[in-house]
Amino acid sequence: MKRIILSCAGLLLSAISGSAFAGEQSITINMNTLWIVTASVLVFFMQAGFALLESGSTRAKNSINVMMKNFIDVCLASLVFWAVGYGLMFGQSSTGWFGESHFMMNDASHQDYTVLLFQSMFAATAATIVSGAIAERTKFTAYIICAVVVTAAIYPIYGSWVWNGEGWLAQKGFVDFAGSTVVHSVGGWCALAAAIVIGPRLGRFDRTTGAPREIPGHNLSLVALGGFILWMGWFGFNAGSTLEASENLGTIALNTHLAACAGAVGTVVFAILARQPILLTSCVNGALAGLVGITAGCATMDPQFAVLTGFIGGMLVIPSVHLLLRLKIDDVVGAIPVHGIGGAWGTLAAGIFYQGDLYNIDRMLTQLVGIGAGFAWAFFGSLVLFHLINLAVGMRVDSEHEQRGLDFTEHHEVGYPEFHQLTQSYK
Amino acid sequence: MSLKDRKHAFLNVLAANLDKGVRDEVMTFWEEKYSSRPQFGVSAFLDELYSKYSIPIKKGQLFRELSRATMSAAGASRPERTSALEPDATEVIDKNGLVVYQALQDEFTALAKPADRMKITKAQFDGIQAQNQYDSTSIRNVMEWLRGGPKAMPNRAELGLLRKLFNLGYVESCHLYGPVKTDQMLNTALQKTNNIPEAHITPPVYFI
Numbered sequence: 001m002k003r004i005i006l007s008c009a010g011l012l013l014s015a016i017s018g019s020a021f022a023g024e025q026s027i028t029i030n031m032n033t034l035w036i037v038t039a040s041v042l043v044f045f046m047q048a049g050f051a052l053l054e055s056g057s058t059r060a061k062n063s064i065n066v067m068m069k070n071f072i073d074v075c076l077a078s079l080v081f082w083a084v085g086y087g088l089m090f091g092q093s094s095t096g097w098f099g100e101s102h103f104m105m106n107d108a109s110h111q112d113y114t115v116l117l118f119q120s121m122f123a124a125t126a127a128t129i130v131s132g133a134i135a136e137r138t139k140f141t142a143y144i145i146c147a148v149v150v151t152a153a154i155y156p157i158y159g160s161w162v163w164n165g166e167g168w169l170a171q172k173g174f175v176d177f178a179g180s181t182v183v184h185s186v187g188g189w190c191a192l193a194a195a196i197v198i199g200p201r202l203g204r205f206d207r208t209t210g211a212p213r214e215i216p217g218h219n220l221s222l223v224a225l226g227g228f229i230l231w232m233g234w235f236g237f238n239a240g241s242t243l244e245a246s247e248n249l250g251t252i253a254l255n256t257h258l259a260a261c262a263g264a265v266g267t268v269v270f271a272i273l274a275r276q277p278i279l280l281t282s283c284v285n286g287a288l289a290g291l292v293g294i295t296a297g298c299a300t301m302d303p304q305f306a307v308l309t310g311f312i313g314g315m316l317v318i319p320s321v322h323l324l325l326r327l328k329i330d331d332v333v334g335a336i337p338v339h340g341i342g343g344a345w346g347t348l349a350a351g352i353f354y355q356g357d358l359y360n361i362d363r364m365l366t367q368l369v370g371i372g373a374g375f376a377w378a379f380f381g382s383l384v385l386f387h388l389i390n391l392a393v394g395m396r397v398d399s400e401h402e403q404r405g406l407d408f409t410e411h412h413e414v415g416y417p418e419f420h421q422l423t424q425s426y427k
Numbered sequence: 428m429s430l431k432d433r434k435h436a437f438l439n440v441l442a443a444n445l446d447k448g449v450r451d452e453v454m455t456f457w458e459e460k461y462s463s464r465p466q467f468g469v470s471a472f473l474d475e476l477y478s479k480y481s482i483p484i485k486k487g488q489l490f491r492e493l494s495r496a497t498m499s500a501a502g503a504s505r506p507e508r509t510s511a512l513e514p515d516a517t518e519v520i521d522k523n524g525l526v527v528y529q530a531l532q533d534e535f536t537a538l539a540k541p542a543d544r545m546k547i548t549k550a551q552f553d554g555i556q557a558q559n560q561y562d563s564t565s566i567r568n569v570m571e572w573l574r575g576g577p578k579a580m581p582n583r584a585e586l587g588l589l590r591k592l593f594n595l596g597y598v599e600s601c602h603l604y605g606p607v608k609t610d611q612m613l614n615t616a617l618q619k620t621n622n623i624p625e626a627h628i629t630p631p632v633y634f635i
Binding site: 059201202203204206207213214215216399400403404 | 590591594597598601602604605606607609610613635
């Protein structure tokens with residue numbers, strides 16, 4: 001009898017602990033889902049930051065055009081990424097070069113859909129980086145095609161090399177936790193290719209001396225506000241990349257924040273040392289370069305190295321801008337220095353300052369291979385594709401449109417009707 | 428602007444200014460000779476009208492009233508968004524409009540350094556010759572105008588061609604001074620040109 005009672009008690013206890021375990025598992029899944037969806041919302045809000053920053057950096061007559069591009073590219077990028085990009089990036093890969101399944105995902109688990117949502121926001125971020133660099137002179141329709149090309153091919157194929165477990169860079173041990181290279185450098189190099197294909201804005205460089213001429217943005221307050229919103233969204237971008245509500249979220253968020261602060265300070269220090277004016281636009285771009293820089297190593301670095309990574313990222317902004325101007329490349333918002341150069345530096349830094357394995361030469365070499373592969377694929381790939389788009393539909397608006405402003409000629413709307421010459425007499 | 432709209436606009440003006448007998452004759456003359464043209468230049472019509480008929484009112488007065496009527500009718504007949512924002516580029520600009528264009532051009536180039544004015548005009552001269560979407564007569568007339576100044580002003584010109592001509596000067600100015608200063612020059616030129624009487628009929632923004 002005693003034995004029967006004991007065995008019954010044993011069975012009861014194991015049933016209780018089993019259901020407790022199942023309940024715990026369910027709570028964990030729910031918490032993870034909640035965190036990823038929250039992070040997705042934060043990353044989505046970065047689009048507002050990009051839109052404000054880019055719009056404020058352009059002249060009043062082009063402000064709506066830039067807003068419109070930012071608005072539409074998040075819509076297109078999400079649709080295209082769902083249809084094609086996600087499959088290429090995260091589908092089963094037999095070669096290690098691209099995925100071959102999960103296109104138009106429609107029959108998957110709740111967790112898969114949650115990850116798709118989060119990754120869609122990343123794809124939209126990669127696409128939108130291009131719009132700022134080529135603002136004020138690009139046809140809206142041509143830009144739409146470019147955004148589709150970036151999210152359907154350039155971004156997901158490189159992404160599959162790094163974030164698909166079977167990707168060839170992933171197999172080599174390449175570290176890019178949240179996408180310094182996968183998202184930002186790829187976007188930056190696409191922006192570089194687009195800026196080369198389209199050419200500088202009318203009168204940006206002196207025809208005889210080649211000296212650059214300033215074309216100030218119409219509202220620097222919007223630039224600062226855009227910078228703050230991006231900064232906030234970055235907490236979701238980096239900490240959300242854990243894809244779970246884990247205990248290291250706080251460390252990742254702290255590293256993210258410190259790197260942004262150090263990036264802004266780095267730019268200010270450089271400006272002081274170089275005896276240059278301390279510009280608001282440079283300072284905002286410095287913080288963004290710090291954020292881009294820490295994205296690769298935010299989960300694998302100690303805070304002191306996060307500060308160093310951000311600081312150096314910020315220091316690189318001003319010389320990178322000058323280099324582009326010497327090459328007569330017109331990047332309206334500084335997307336190439338911030339995302340291209342900042343991303344490359346951050347990815348290298350993730351190898352140099354890897355927690356518990358500092359200054360490992362092999363790891364650094366692997367990082368350099370990944371950075372080089374990213375540049376080669378994104379820059380040359382998009383250069384060829386953008387050239388083809390240019391031949392097919394023409395990417396640049398004609399000079400009459402540049403004169404009148406793209407708000408008016410591309411959308412028949414103007415951002416500031418009180419000040420717009422063309423709306424005053426026709427109405 | 429449809430023929431019906433134009434006819435209606437003309438009739439309204441003529442009814443207010445001419446006797447019925449003359450008015451019917453004038454309308455018939457207009458319908459036979461001018462209504463089939465895709466775009467209508469008021470001054471050309473009036474030149475011929477006054478040489479053929481004895482019209483009791485002054486030519487200038489009739490010109491102003493007809494211009495206003497056809498412009499407002501044109502605005503009313505276009506789709507809403509387009510009419511609110513810009514005129515049709517294929518519209519033909521008459522002498523009044525050309526006076527406004529000349530004033531805009533002069534005000535714009537006057538803001539350039541004396542040494543650069545010739546560069547702007549030369550860029551327009553060279554650039555307009557390379558245009559192939561406009562008929563050669565229009566281009567020749569405009570080139571003679573550029574060479575000869577106001578005295579060689581043609582009777583009419585296509586709006587698209589004039590816009591291109593102005594844009595060529597704008598582009599050259601951007602190369603010389605940069606886009607920011609050029610936009611400031613353009614705004615100043617527009618403000619000054621808006622003050623001339625002819626600008627009430629043809630606003631200078633038509634040409635930019």
